[in-house]
Amino acid sequence: MKRLSIQERLALDKFQVDHEEPHITINKDICRRCVLKPCTFVCPAALYTWNGEDISFDHAGCLECGACRVACTGKAITWNYPRGTFGVNYRYG
Numbered sequence: 001m002k003r004l005s006i007q008e009r010l011a012l013d014k015f016q017v018d019h020e021e022p023h024i025t026i027n028k029d030i031c032r033r034c035v036l037k038p039c040t041f042v043c044p045a046a047l048y049t050w051n052g053e054d055i056s057f058d059h060a061g062c063l064e065c066g067a068c069r070v071a072c073t074g075k076a077i078t079w080n081y082p083r084g085t086f087g088v089n090y091r092y093g
Contacts, residue, residue: 010045010061017059018086023079024057024068030076031055038071064088 031037037055039048044065047058064087069079081087 006044010063012090013063014089015060015062016086016089018082019059021083022059023064023082023087024059024062025078026055026057027074027076027078028055030074034072034074034076036073038073039068039077042067042071062088 032054037048037050039055039057040050044067045061045063047061048068049056064082066079069077
């Protein structure tokens with residue numbers, strides 16, 4: 001049996017993104033002052049990116065684990081459960 005990479009495992013999941021009411025919102029002003037940027041390395045799907053000036057987050061692919069919210073020392077991340085029919089649908093496992 002072949003061991004799957006993270007990218008291959010994530011490809012097995014289905015994501016329904018809620019563009020009207022995203023389940024994660026970010027206060028970018030707080031993020032700019034953050035030195036460590038823990039969200040960029042604790043997210044298991046690697047959805048947070050820092051380009052030197054601004055933080056960005058890709059909702060498609062979020063595993064809804066909440067690790068970003070817990071790791072954020074500045075309380076810049078507001079995390080809520082997605083509305084019904086939105087979010088991740090685990091196909092296997």
